[in-house]
Structure formats: C-alpha cells, structure tokens
Amino acid sequence: MSSALEIRNVSRSFGATNVLQDVSLSVPLSGCVGLLGTSGSGKSTILRIIAGLEEPTAGQVLVDGQDMRAVPVEQRGMALVFQKALLFPHLNVIDNVAFPARMAGQRRAEARRHAMDYLELVQLADYARRPVGKLSGGQEQRISLARALARNPRILLLDEPFASLDVQLREDMYELIRTIRAQLAPTIVLVTHDRQEASILADSIAVLDDGRILQHGTVHQLHYQPATQAVNRLLGGLNAIPGEVSDGRHHSVLGHLPVQDDAPDGPALLVVRQEALTLIPPDESGPSTLKGAVSALTSLGARTLVRVTVYSGDSNPPAPPAGRGPQDPAVGGASTWDEGPAATLTVDVAGNPHLLPGQVVGVGLQDNRGWAVPA
Ligand SMILES: Nc1ncnc2c1ncn2[C@@H]1O[C@H](COP(=O)(O)OP(=O)(O)OP(=O)(O)O)[C@@H](O)[C@H]1O
Ligand SMILES: [Mg+2]
Incomplete structure (x- = not known):
C-alpha cells in the first residue's frame, strides 16, 4: 500500500x-x-x-x-x-x-x-x-x-x-x-x-x-537546467562563466552562446556541465571551437578533470613560438597569451588524456548551447 x-x-x-x-x-x-x-x-x-x-x-x-x-x-x-x-x-x-x-x-x-x-x-x-x-x-x-x-x-x-x-x-x-x-x-x-x-x-x-x-x-x-548557481554547485557543476544575457544569447569571454529562450536579459552566469564539454585536438577544431591552454589536471582514477584557460579575442591563443610545438609543456602559459580576460573551463574526460600543463587544446560544447542562471 x-x-x-x-x-x-x-x-x-x-x-x-x-x-x-x-x-x-x-x-x-x-x-x-x-x-x-x-x-x-x-x-x-x-x-x-x-x-x-x-x-x-x-x-x-x-x-x-x-x-x-x-x-x-x-x-x-x-x-x-x-x-x-x-x-x-x-x-x-x-x-x-x-x-x-x-x-x-x-x-x-x-x-x-x-x-x-x-x-x-x-x-x-x-x-x-x-x-x-x-x-x-x-x-x-x-x-x-x-x-x-x-x-x-x-x-x-x-x-x-x-x-x-x-x-x-x-x-x-x-x-x-x-x-x-x-x-x-x-x-x-x-x-x-x-x-x-x-x-x-x-x-x-x-x-x-x-x-x-x-x-x-x-x-x-x-x-x-539548475535554477541557480547554488543548485549547480550542489549538483557538482564546475563551470559558471560570468557574462550578460541579451537576445537569447549569453555574451562572455567564451563568445555568444545561445541559452534557454526564457533567460531574462542582464548579468548571468553561463552554466555548462563538465561532462558536456569535450577536448578536441587544436588542428581538428573548427572556427567556432574554443581554444585554450591546459592549466591543471586532476585524476579521478577512471576519469580526469582537465582545467583549460580560455582567452577572449576570437577565443584563440596566439600560435606557439617557432620551434616549440604544442606538446611542449613550456608552451602556452598566461604570460605569452595575455590577449584579454580569461575564463577557466573544467572538462571531464574518460581515462588519462595524456596532456601536459600549457598544452593547447580545443574545447567543444555539446549542442553548442548553454544554460544561464542569475549572476
Ligand atoms: N531541537 C533543536 N533545537 C535547536 N536547533 C535545532 C534543533 N534541531 C535541529 N536544529 C538546527 O536546525 C538546523 C537543521 O538541522 P537538521 O538536523 O534538520 O539538518 P540536516 O540537514 O539533517 O543536517 P545533517 O546533514 O548534518 O544531518 C541545524 O542548524 C540544527 O542545529
Ligand atoms: Mg540530518
């Protein structure tokens, strides 16, 4: 009963x-x-x-x-x-x-x-x-x-x-x-x-x-679709990028991403689950792909959290200096990329992605759509 x-x-x-x-x-x-x-x-x-x-x-x-x-x-x-x-x-x-x-x-x-x-x-x-x-x-x-x-x-x-x-x-x-x-x-x-x-x-x-x-x-x-950043945090969401909503898009360091239709205009955080992001080799990424440098790696055993610092200015870091390929851990780093304000994204990937801090990567977003919560 x-x-x-x-x-x-x-x-x-x-x-x-x-x-x-x-x-x-x-x-x-x-x-x-x-x-x-x-x-x-x-x-x-x-x-x-x-x-x-x-x-x-x-x-x-x-x-x-x-x-x-x-x-x-x-x-x-x-x-x-x-x-x-x-x-x-x-x-x-x-x-x-x-x-x-x-x-x-x-x-x-x-x-x-x-x-x-x-x-x-x-x-x-x-x-x-x-x-x-x-x-x-x-x-x-x-x-x-x-x-x-x-x-x-x-x-x-x-x-x-x-x-x-x-x-x-x-x-x-x-x-x-x-x-x-x-x-x-x-x-x-x-x-x-x-x-x-x-x-x-x-x-x-x-x-x-x-x-x-x-x-x-x-x-x-x-x-x-968390109602607030507090809900996002309690549910383990790691990404909340500050910006502004207008005309159904969130404008931030990451660009101008479509968000839910009823998001009110004004300051808002763009919430993107770490599992909804993927890492893409920089040479395979398209013009709309975000690019950034790996800033930290945290192994969870069977999964790894990869922190990527993404800069504004067409979201593209400058090309690495000649003779230092993207695999070189010395490449990248905030000082050589200081193109504008930065955002750090956390990407949840399966296994060990074999990346090094400083390495340039592309970051893809599932459905190319985000979710905005009040800032
Ligand atoms: N009899 C009581 N007298 C005074 N304060 C109380 C009493 N019972 C609970 N509280 C207070 O109410 C709040 C909520 O307590 P509650 O036990 O419901 O929390 P909880 O979410 O179950 O926490 P936990 O996860 O630690 O078990 C706490 O701040 C607690 O100190
Ligand atoms: Mg209790």
Missing part, C-alpha cells in the same frame, strides 16, 4: 532561528523524492515533521489529502530509518524485526513468521537468530530497513541510511531499494547529501539550502 505525500508551506523555528522556511514538496504515490542538501540545511527536520516526531511552526503535512496534524506518530502509516541503525541490543535479529508487530499485539510466532519474510527480502534470513551485537554496519542497516518495512508503511522515510557504508555495500543497498520499490512500492523520501545517491535512487530531487527548497525537478533538470 502506498500514499501520496504533500508538505504544504511548512516552517519550523527553534527560538529565533528559522530552520525551515515555507517548504512545500509533493511526493506522488509510490514515487521516490531525494532531499539533497548540505549538513544543517534542515533535511532531518523535514523528515521528523513528516513522521510526526516534530511539530511544524506553520504549515501542513498531508497524506492522501488528509491533514496529519491530529494523527499520532504510530497511526501515520510511516516508517523512518535513521542514519545510524537503532536496533535493540537485548533482542536478536528476528525479534528486532518482529518488534513493531509484537507491540501491535501480534503473537510471537506470527510476528516472527512475518519478520522472516522481510529478512528474506533483505537477504539476511540466515542471520535471524544472531545477536545484533555481532553484525556488520551494512547488515545492521539492512535489518533496520527490514524492521521499517515489516510495519508495512505507506510512506518510507530514509535519513541518510547509507552514509556510513562502503562503496560496495552502498551499491548492494541501492539494489535492495530497487527491489523494495518493485515489490512493495512504498512512497519514499530519501534524505542524502550525496548527489550521486540521489540521482541513482530518486525519481526527482528537491534541493534544500538553509531551510528553503531551491529547486525540485528531475535528475536531468537539476544537472543541466
């Missing part, structure tokens, strides 16, 4: 501090919304208000259109999984999972049978009789999830449940969430500060900053 969740104009203050300011958010039936924000932005406070563990100062929480104000925590049909698994140390695995059913008055044998179904779902049926003190962090989290699911919640609230797990375990947990969505289809709010995790698991992402929702959109919209 699943429900639609709506948070309407919710604010929360502690004393004089406004922790949440007019937060509105809708999660459709069986949908999964990722709530992404930095530490202290108010993510856990939102979850606690949804669950009924905290009162909003203003605003409403609605489930299938019903105001939850007068509905006690245990009757809201929700389950909350915390960042740190809160298992009862004196109970073994199966009795931890059976606990909510026991509290609801079910007989022990029946509650255990029901719990076993969920232990199977999280692939820990073999651990049913184990004391909870003898589990790994990942196993503890899976048991917390099984216990939450055993309550058959209409809404599953996940508060950074995978933050402390290693990469492999996290990927196993992502698979488990996919299985849970396919088999049980609860409505999910997933709190995370990991943009990749939000992108992998959620249908849409709401970006929270300082108690406000900056943007709620699809994973693609947030990456390629």
